[in-house]
Amino acid sequence: MTTTTPPGLAAAGLEARAVHTARAYSATDPHGFHRRHDSPEEWNRWARRARVTRTIATALQVPTDDVLVTDDPHRTYRTRTGEVPGDLITITDPLTGRAWRFIPDFTTPGEGWLLLDRCPDCEAEIPATRIATLADLGEYLDPDGDIWPADEARDEALHRPGCAFAVPTITTPGDQP
């Protein structure tokens, strides 16, 4: 999402900025935005995602306007009330237009995320590495940095057949092969 406040609005009052932001949300996440009042559960999800936005924006030192949290089209999670769509967090760099995508890291709920990136071998999208700070992202991107793939990154089910980066899923006794 590129809702970064245009120069003319930078000094604008709260009203003008609020209307601008509402229109930007409506344009970039119409589904989530327009159904947020449909039920207490929808409003709860909306408010929770607002907190996710603030948290990751602070961690990665970007404006909240650059962050969009929407339904994850590929991942659902089990809750007491059934399966719910996961959070897909998209951060768009207003300078380059490049989008970075993250999913929650349930080993550090609300404090860390998994960066989605392409597998270095088969190019499938994988949760590549754990990110809690700008430094984590920096080390991942730095050609001289150390690479710390997340355990989840090597899940064979995410990769194309024959990928050298994937590790076969460990089956426990009793599992079907």
Ligand SMILES: [Zn+2]
């Ligand atoms: Zn792969």
